[in-house]
Amino acid sequence: MKRNDEGLSFGKALKQAMMGLVSMMPMILAVIGLVGLFQTFVTKEMLASLFTGDPVKDTLIGTVAGGIAVGQALISYILGGELLEQGISMYAVTAFILAWVTLGVVQLPAEAEVLGVRFTVYRNILAFVSTLLVSIATVWTLGVFG
Protein backbone atom coordinates (compact mmCIF):
# COMPACT_ATOMS: atom_id res chain seq x y z
CA MET A 1 0.00 0.00 0.00
CA LYS A 2 1.32 3.48 -0.94
CA ARG A 3 2.63 5.60 1.93
CA ASN A 4 2.27 9.36 2.48
CA ASP A 5 5.15 11.73 3.36
CA GLU A 6 4.95 10.68 7.02
CA GLY A 7 5.31 7.01 6.09
CA LEU A 8 1.67 6.24 6.97
CA SER A 9 -0.02 3.82 4.57
CA PHE A 10 -3.74 4.21 3.89
CA GLY A 11 -4.31 0.76 5.41
CA LYS A 12 -2.67 1.86 8.64
CA ALA A 13 -4.64 5.14 8.66
CA LEU A 14 -7.82 3.09 8.19
CA LYS A 15 -6.88 0.77 11.04
CA GLN A 16 -6.14 3.74 13.34
CA ALA A 17 -9.50 5.33 12.50
CA MET A 18 -11.28 2.04 13.14
CA MET A 19 -9.55 1.57 16.50
CA GLY A 20 -10.57 5.11 17.47
CA LEU A 21 -14.22 4.29 16.78
CA VAL A 22 -14.05 0.88 18.48
CA SER A 23 -12.54 2.39 21.64
CA MET A 24 -15.46 4.82 21.76
CA MET A 25 -18.09 2.13 21.10
CA PRO A 26 -19.21 1.61 24.75
CA MET A 27 -19.97 5.33 24.97
CA ILE A 28 -21.80 5.41 21.64
CA LEU A 29 -23.81 2.29 22.56
CA ALA A 30 -24.73 3.94 25.87
CA VAL A 31 -26.03 7.03 24.05
CA ILE A 32 -27.96 4.83 21.60
CA GLY A 33 -29.42 2.96 24.59
CA LEU A 34 -30.55 6.29 26.07
CA VAL A 35 -32.06 7.30 22.72
CA GLY A 36 -34.18 4.10 22.76
CA LEU A 37 -35.36 4.80 26.31
CA PHE A 38 -36.23 8.44 25.53
CA GLN A 39 -38.03 7.53 22.29
CA THR A 40 -40.16 5.00 24.18
CA PHE A 41 -40.87 6.77 27.44
CA VAL A 42 -40.98 10.43 26.25
CA THR A 43 -43.77 10.36 23.68
CA LYS A 44 -44.80 12.99 21.10
CA GLU A 45 -48.04 13.48 23.02
CA MET A 46 -46.15 14.18 26.24
CA LEU A 47 -44.01 16.81 24.50
CA ALA A 48 -47.03 18.47 22.84
CA SER A 49 -48.88 18.61 26.17
CA LEU A 50 -46.13 20.80 27.68
CA PHE A 51 -47.15 23.89 25.67
CA THR A 52 -49.43 26.41 27.38
CA GLY A 53 -50.47 28.90 24.67
CA ASP A 54 -48.40 31.73 26.20
CA PRO A 55 -45.86 32.75 23.48
CA VAL A 56 -43.06 33.71 25.89
CA LYS A 57 -43.40 30.65 28.12
CA ASP A 58 -43.89 28.40 25.11
CA THR A 59 -40.69 29.59 23.43
CA LEU A 60 -38.75 28.53 26.52
CA ILE A 61 -40.74 25.30 26.78
CA GLY A 62 -40.15 24.63 23.08
CA THR A 63 -36.39 24.98 23.55
CA VAL A 64 -36.36 22.65 26.58
CA ALA A 65 -38.73 20.12 24.98
CA GLY A 66 -36.71 20.10 21.75
CA GLY A 67 -33.53 19.57 23.76
CA ILE A 68 -35.02 16.57 25.56
CA ALA A 69 -36.58 15.01 22.47
CA VAL A 70 -34.64 12.57 20.31
CA GLY A 71 -35.18 11.26 16.81
CA GLN A 72 -35.21 12.30 13.17
CA ALA A 73 -35.47 16.05 12.51
CA LEU A 74 -38.41 15.24 10.23
CA ILE A 75 -40.49 14.22 13.26
CA SER A 76 -39.94 17.68 14.76
CA TYR A 77 -41.32 19.30 11.57
CA ILE A 78 -44.44 17.13 11.68
CA LEU A 79 -44.93 17.78 15.39
CA GLY A 80 -44.18 21.49 14.84
CA GLY A 81 -46.83 21.63 12.10
CA GLU A 82 -49.36 20.02 14.45
CA LEU A 83 -48.47 22.48 17.22
CA LEU A 84 -49.01 25.44 14.84
CA GLU A 85 -52.46 24.05 13.97
CA GLN A 86 -53.21 23.89 17.70
CA GLY A 87 -52.50 27.63 17.92
CA ILE A 88 -49.05 27.41 19.52
CA SER A 89 -46.95 30.47 18.57
CA MET A 90 -44.46 30.40 15.69
CA TYR A 91 -41.73 31.50 18.16
CA ALA A 92 -42.28 28.35 20.24
CA VAL A 93 -42.48 26.03 17.23
CA THR A 94 -39.29 27.49 15.73
CA ALA A 95 -37.49 27.08 19.07
CA PHE A 96 -38.78 23.50 19.29
CA ILE A 97 -37.63 22.36 15.83
CA LEU A 98 -34.28 24.13 16.20
CA ALA A 99 -33.57 22.76 19.71
CA TRP A 100 -34.48 19.27 18.45
CA VAL A 101 -31.35 19.26 16.25
CA THR A 102 -28.99 21.58 18.15
CA LEU A 103 -29.43 20.44 21.76
CA GLY A 104 -29.29 16.88 23.06
CA VAL A 105 -29.63 15.89 26.69
CA VAL A 106 -28.92 12.22 25.90
CA GLN A 107 -25.52 12.91 24.38
CA LEU A 108 -24.27 15.28 27.11
CA PRO A 109 -22.29 12.61 29.05
CA ALA A 110 -20.57 11.41 25.86
CA GLU A 111 -19.81 14.96 24.70
CA ALA A 112 -18.30 15.77 28.09
CA GLU A 113 -16.18 12.61 27.99
CA VAL A 114 -14.84 13.35 24.50
CA LEU A 115 -14.55 17.14 24.48
CA GLY A 116 -14.32 17.99 28.17
CA VAL A 117 -16.85 19.14 30.75
CA ARG A 118 -16.05 22.85 30.46
CA PHE A 119 -16.37 22.87 26.66
CA THR A 120 -19.63 20.88 26.84
CA VAL A 121 -21.17 23.22 29.42
CA TYR A 122 -20.19 26.38 27.49
CA ARG A 123 -21.27 24.96 24.14
CA ASN A 124 -24.66 23.78 25.36
CA ILE A 125 -25.43 27.03 27.22
CA LEU A 126 -24.50 28.99 24.08
CA ALA A 127 -26.55 26.63 21.89
CA PHE A 128 -29.55 27.07 24.22
CA VAL A 129 -29.31 30.88 24.15
CA SER A 130 -28.65 30.89 20.38
CA THR A 131 -31.72 28.74 19.78
CA LEU A 132 -33.90 31.22 21.69
CA LEU A 133 -32.40 34.22 19.88
CA VAL A 134 -32.47 32.63 16.40
CA SER A 135 -36.13 31.66 16.92
CA ILE A 136 -37.11 35.17 17.98
CA ALA A 137 -35.06 36.81 15.19
CA THR A 138 -36.46 34.46 12.52
CA VAL A 139 -40.12 35.03 13.38
CA TRP A 140 -39.54 38.78 13.87
CA THR A 141 -37.79 39.07 10.47
CA LEU A 142 -40.54 37.04 8.86
CA GLY A 143 -43.10 39.45 10.35
CA VAL A 144 -41.24 42.50 9.04
CA PHE A 145 -40.40 41.26 5.53
CA GLY A 146 -42.75 38.32 5.04
Added chain:
Amino acid sequence: MKFRGLRLLAAVGAAYALFYLFNVDKTVLALHKSGAVLAKILPIFLLVIGFTALINYLLKPKEIASHLGEGSGVKGWAIALTAGIISHGPMYAWYPMVEDLKRHGLKNGLIATFFYARSIKIPLLPIMIDYFGFAFTAILTFYILAASVIQGLLIDWLCRKCND
Protein backbone atom coordinates in the same frame (compact mmCIF):
# COMPACT_ATOMS: atom_id res chain seq x y z
CA MET B 1 -6.87 -0.51 23.61
CA LYS B 2 -8.63 1.63 26.20
CA PHE B 3 -12.42 1.60 25.98
CA ARG B 4 -14.25 4.84 26.70
CA GLY B 5 -17.60 5.22 28.43
CA LEU B 6 -17.76 1.82 30.11
CA ARG B 7 -19.24 3.39 33.26
CA LEU B 8 -21.88 5.21 31.22
CA LEU B 9 -22.76 1.98 29.41
CA ALA B 10 -23.07 0.18 32.77
CA ALA B 11 -25.34 2.97 34.06
CA VAL B 12 -27.57 2.73 30.96
CA GLY B 13 -27.65 -1.08 31.37
CA ALA B 14 -28.72 -0.60 34.98
CA ALA B 15 -31.44 1.84 33.86
CA TYR B 16 -32.77 -0.78 31.41
CA ALA B 17 -32.77 -3.41 34.20
CA LEU B 18 -34.69 -1.01 36.43
CA PHE B 19 -37.24 -0.12 33.73
CA TYR B 20 -37.60 -3.84 32.94
CA LEU B 21 -38.79 -4.48 36.50
CA PHE B 22 -41.61 -1.94 36.10
CA ASN B 23 -42.56 -2.24 32.43
CA VAL B 24 -41.29 -5.24 30.49
CA ASP B 25 -43.03 -4.43 27.17
CA LYS B 26 -41.86 -0.82 26.97
CA THR B 27 -38.31 -1.72 27.96
CA VAL B 28 -38.13 -4.38 25.25
CA LEU B 29 -39.54 -1.81 22.81
CA ALA B 30 -36.83 0.66 23.89
CA LEU B 31 -34.21 -2.01 23.24
CA HIS B 32 -35.67 -2.64 19.77
CA LYS B 33 -35.66 1.09 19.05
CA SER B 34 -32.02 1.32 20.13
CA GLY B 35 -31.21 -1.59 17.81
CA ALA B 36 -32.96 0.18 14.95
CA VAL B 37 -30.99 3.39 15.63
CA LEU B 38 -27.73 1.41 15.66
CA ALA B 39 -28.58 -0.30 12.36
CA LYS B 40 -29.43 3.08 10.84
CA ILE B 41 -26.17 4.78 11.80
CA LEU B 42 -23.84 1.91 10.87
CA PRO B 43 -23.24 3.44 7.40
CA ILE B 44 -22.39 6.75 9.11
CA PHE B 45 -19.71 4.95 11.12
CA LEU B 46 -18.19 3.67 7.88
CA LEU B 47 -18.23 7.23 6.57
CA VAL B 48 -16.57 8.52 9.75
CA ILE B 49 -13.84 5.84 9.55
CA GLY B 50 -13.28 6.64 5.87
CA PHE B 51 -13.10 10.42 6.42
CA THR B 52 -10.79 10.12 9.44
CA ALA B 53 -8.45 7.74 7.60
CA LEU B 54 -8.41 9.94 4.48
CA ILE B 55 -7.67 13.11 6.46
CA ASN B 56 -4.86 11.41 8.40
CA TYR B 57 -3.46 9.88 5.20
CA LEU B 58 -3.64 12.98 3.00
CA LEU B 59 -2.82 15.69 5.54
CA LYS B 60 0.09 15.94 7.93
CA PRO B 61 -0.79 17.01 11.49
CA LYS B 62 0.75 20.41 10.77
CA GLU B 63 -1.47 20.83 7.70
CA ILE B 64 -4.58 19.90 9.68
CA ALA B 65 -3.65 22.55 12.24
CA SER B 66 -3.13 25.15 9.50
CA HIS B 67 -6.58 24.41 7.97
CA LEU B 68 -8.49 24.01 11.25
CA GLY B 69 -6.25 25.33 14.01
CA GLU B 70 -5.73 28.68 15.72
CA GLY B 71 -4.46 30.49 12.61
CA SER B 72 -6.93 28.98 10.15
CA GLY B 73 -8.94 32.21 9.78
CA VAL B 74 -11.89 32.48 7.39
CA LYS B 75 -10.93 29.20 5.70
CA GLY B 76 -11.39 27.34 9.01
CA TRP B 77 -14.88 28.80 9.56
CA ALA B 78 -15.87 27.99 5.96
CA ILE B 79 -14.69 24.37 6.34
CA ALA B 80 -16.50 23.94 9.70
CA LEU B 81 -19.75 25.41 8.30
CA THR B 82 -19.63 23.31 5.13
CA ALA B 83 -18.74 20.13 7.05
CA GLY B 84 -21.61 20.78 9.49
CA ILE B 85 -24.14 21.31 6.71
CA ILE B 86 -23.18 18.23 4.69
CA SER B 87 -22.60 15.81 7.59
CA HIS B 88 -25.36 13.26 8.18
CA GLY B 89 -26.53 11.22 11.14
CA PRO B 90 -26.53 11.99 14.85
CA MET B 91 -23.94 14.27 16.44
CA TYR B 92 -22.41 11.51 18.59
CA ALA B 93 -21.50 9.46 15.49
CA TRP B 94 -19.00 12.20 14.61
CA TYR B 95 -17.27 12.32 18.02
CA PRO B 96 -14.44 9.92 17.03
CA MET B 97 -13.49 12.08 14.03
CA VAL B 98 -13.77 15.34 15.98
CA GLU B 99 -11.62 13.92 18.79
CA ASP B 100 -9.01 12.77 16.29
CA LEU B 101 -8.90 16.16 14.57
CA LYS B 102 -8.74 17.90 17.95
CA ARG B 103 -5.63 15.90 18.79
CA HIS B 104 -4.14 17.32 15.58
CA GLY B 105 -4.98 20.92 16.42
CA LEU B 106 -8.66 21.50 15.57
CA LYS B 107 -9.74 24.53 17.60
CA ASN B 108 -12.71 24.48 19.97
CA GLY B 109 -14.58 27.27 18.19
CA LEU B 110 -14.71 25.32 14.95
CA ILE B 111 -16.12 22.28 16.80
CA ALA B 112 -18.97 24.44 18.15
CA THR B 113 -19.55 25.91 14.67
CA PHE B 114 -19.58 22.43 13.11
CA PHE B 115 -22.12 21.14 15.68
CA TYR B 116 -24.52 24.09 15.35
CA ALA B 117 -24.35 24.20 11.53
CA ARG B 118 -25.47 20.56 11.56
CA SER B 119 -28.99 21.87 12.24
CA ILE B 120 -29.18 22.78 8.54
CA LYS B 121 -30.30 19.53 6.92
CA ILE B 122 -30.09 19.89 3.14
CA PRO B 123 -32.14 16.75 2.33
CA LEU B 124 -34.91 18.00 4.65
CA LEU B 125 -35.04 21.58 3.32
CA PRO B 126 -37.83 20.83 0.78
CA ILE B 127 -39.93 19.30 3.59
CA MET B 128 -39.27 22.28 5.84
CA ILE B 129 -40.31 24.62 2.99
CA ASP B 130 -43.47 22.56 2.53
CA TYR B 131 -44.35 22.79 6.25
CA PHE B 132 -43.25 26.33 7.10
CA GLY B 133 -42.75 28.17 3.80
CA PHE B 134 -39.75 29.31 1.74
CA ALA B 135 -39.26 32.66 3.49
CA PHE B 136 -39.20 31.03 6.94
CA THR B 137 -36.70 28.37 5.82
CA ALA B 138 -34.40 30.92 4.12
CA ILE B 139 -34.41 33.31 7.10
CA LEU B 140 -33.90 30.48 9.63
CA THR B 141 -31.00 29.06 7.59
CA PHE B 142 -29.35 32.48 7.40
CA TYR B 143 -29.62 33.02 11.18
CA ILE B 144 -28.36 29.48 11.91
CA LEU B 145 -25.24 30.15 9.81
CA ALA B 146 -24.65 33.46 11.62
CA ALA B 147 -25.28 31.87 15.05
CA SER B 148 -22.88 29.01 14.23
CA VAL B 149 -20.00 31.41 13.61
CA ILE B 150 -20.86 33.66 16.59
CA GLN B 151 -20.98 30.58 18.85
CA GLY B 152 -17.61 29.47 17.53
CA LEU B 153 -16.06 32.87 18.24
CA LEU B 154 -17.56 32.95 21.75
CA ILE B 155 -16.39 29.39 22.49
CA ASP B 156 -12.86 30.33 21.41
CA TRP B 157 -12.99 33.30 23.78
CA LEU B 158 -14.58 31.39 26.69
CA CYS B 159 -12.55 28.24 26.15
CA ARG B 160 -9.07 29.65 26.29
CA LYS B 161 -8.42 27.27 29.20
CA CYS B 162 -10.75 24.42 28.21
CA ASN B 163 -7.87 22.16 27.15
CA ASP B 164 -5.89 22.58 30.39
